[in-house]
Amino acid sequence: MQCVIKSRHLQLNTLDPEDIMQIYKWETEVETRPLWQDNICLPSAFSFSSGFQRKMESFYQSYFMITYHESTTPVGCVYSYGYNRTDGFMHISVFIDKNYRSGFIGAEAGILFCAYLFRYFPVRKLYTVAFEYNSESVKILEKAGFSCEGTLKKHKYFAGDYYDMY
16 A cells, blocks of 8 residues: 655655665665665675565564655655664654755655654654764754764774764
8 A cells, every 4th residue: 555645845655666776776875875874785686675675574664765746756765663662762764865965855854754653653752873974964863853862982984984873
């Protein structure tokens, strides 16, 4: 069943099978992968596709592609994972294609997605992760109302140095 969540400018669409190759493209972009991924290994398209299917069944709670209204071109994705029903929290991630990062898309998609999660899941907290060197994401998260509950010091190796993970 297709689910579409709309805001003023964007819509979140549940995944179609053809979206997997777009996600693979984003996840294997060497220059942007360290901004949002811990794993530096680049999978083949075949192993990614089968691994992604397994994660859809056991890891992700919700996964949406982000588009502008009336467009079929994805500009990013949002997803939730690590749902702990007992303690009432889950983790979220928002990814925006590098060609669309200069505007409001990440913030609006994140707010829309958070509203969806609070409405349809019994959660009281949402967590996300940002790396110190990804200062743009850190600023957006702070403006969206997220607060830093912890810092893992010198946790992520990137470009010849170790950086904190918030």
